[in-house]
Amino acid sequence: MFIRSTTALAAVFLLSAAPLSQAADKPTDPQIAHIAYTAGVLDVEAAKQALKKSKNKEVVDFAKDMVRDHEAVNKQALDLVKKLKVTPEDNPTSKALTKAAAEERAKLAKLKGAAFDKAYVASEVAYHKQVNGALETLLIPSASNAELKSLLETGLKIFQGHEQHAEHVAGMLK
Amino acid sequence: MMSRRNLGVALALAMGAAPAKADTIEVTIEKLVFSPAKIEAKVGDTIRWVNKDVFAHTATVNGAWEVMISPKKAASLTVKKAESVDYFCRFHPNMRGHLTVTSP
Numbered sequence: 001m002f003i004r005s006t007t008a009l010a011a012v013f014l015l016s017a018a019p020l021s022q023a024a025d026k027p028t029d030p031q032i033a034h035i036a037y038t039a040g041v042l043d044v045e046a047a048k049q050a051l052k053k054s055k056n057k058e059v060v061d062f063a064k065d066m067v068r069d070h071e072a073v074n075k076q077a078l079d080l081v082k083k084l085k086v087t088p089e090d091n092p093t094s095k096a097l098t099k100a101a102a103e104e105r106a107k108l109a110k111l112k113g114a115a116f117d118k119a120y121v122a123s124e125v126a127y128h129k130q131v132n133g134a135l136e137t138l139l140i141p142s143a144s145n146a147e148l149k150s151l152l153e154t155g156l157k158i159f160q161g162h163e164q165h166a167e168h169v170a171g172m173l174k
Numbered sequence: 175m176m177s178r179r180n181l182g183v184a185l186a187l188a189m190g191a192a193p194a195k196a197d198t199i200e201v202t203i204e205k206l207v208f209s210p211a212k213i214e215a216k217v218g219d220t221i222r223w224v225n226k227d228v229f230a231h232t233a234t235v236n237g238a239w240e241v242m243i244s245p246k247k248a249a250s251l252t253v254k255k256a257e258s259v260d261y262f263c264r265f266h267p268n269m270r271g272h273l274t275v276t277s278p
Contacts, residue, residue: 065265072228072245157206158229161266168267 026142027091033081033148034088035097035139036155039131040070040077042101043162046127049105050120059117062169066124066162073155080151093134101127114173121170128163132156198222198250201271203231203243206263208271215253216278224248232264233271240264 027035047066054060081088104123111119135156143149196218202209204226215221223233225243233251234240238259243249253275263269 069229069265076228154205157268158266161206161263161268164267165265 027093027139028089029084029143029145029148030086030089031091031093032139032143032152033077033086034090035093035134036152037074037077037088038094038097039134040074040155042097043124043127044070044074046101046105046108046120046124049108050116053108053112053116054120055113056117056173058169058172059121062121062124062165065165069158069162073151073158076151080147084145084147086145086148118170118173121166121173124166125163125170128159128166132159132163135159196220196252200224201233203227203269206231206266206269208233208269211270212272212274214274214276216276217253217256218278219275220250220252221273222248222250230265231269233261234264235259235261 044067047063047070050059050063051067054063104127108116108119108123135152140149140152140156143152197216198220199213199215199222201213201221201223203223206227206229208223213221221233221241223231223241223243225231225245225247228245230245231243232240233243233249239251241249241251253273256275256277258274259272261271261273
């Protein structure tokens with residue numbers, strides 16, 4: 001529990017520290033597209049792990065919702081970058097997110113049953129909070145293309161919805 | 175010969191249809207927003223949610239009813255009793271709407 005929170009906090013710090021530093025550190029549109037897409041892919045991977053491991057109906061339903069929504073939003077993102085002729089560009093934030101998610105999956109892989117369910121859902125609450133923070137404070141304000149900004153804003157609403165949904169499921173598991 | 179049961183059904187249908195013309199009230203869902211957020215209907219009216227998002231949504235009243243609205247599709251509910259309820263999307267609980275149903 002402590003380790004997960006620390007990882008999440010470190011990632012939040014990493015993400016939210018950027019706007020405080022120099023303007024040159026502001027992510028570019030190709031980097032923003034990469035971060036947003038990566039965040040979606042990572043949540044789909046987490047959900048697929050949950051679909052394999054969980055037998056709890058609420059948790060399975062939630063995981064299915066995550067797969068469906070994030071695949072839908074990422075399809076929109078891919079269509080948009082194609083249209084804008086932007087090539088998503090890997091960057092330190094995407095790398096940090098990917099590393100943190102891999103660590104989280106490894107931790108969850110060792111858990112079973114109700115312990116897994118609780119840990120997965122708690123991790124989903126934390127993850128969506130973290131990504132929402134990044135969208136609000138860094139990604140949306142930094143995006144220069146209006147269509148990308150608009151897609152990120154829809155993405156933020158989706159993620160905020162998921163955060164509330166995850167909190168609801170967490171409440172049911174208590 | 176009409177059985178008692180069929181007569182009942184026929185009467186119910188006639189009574190339900192007769193008093194006032196039923197309307198359809200349309201709610202658009204776009205970018206995770208119910209619009210208009212507040213709607214008013216009479217018993218017997220139909221609420222039709224048109225989902226313009228690529229995401230599935232629901233219109234849910236806890237413990238009462240739920241309408242599933244698939245991506246890029248519409249779904250309807252005929253309201254049967256007077257009530258004033260908040261509804262939300264179960265997948266994205268930050269999406270909220272309010273429905274007031276009055277007796278005709």
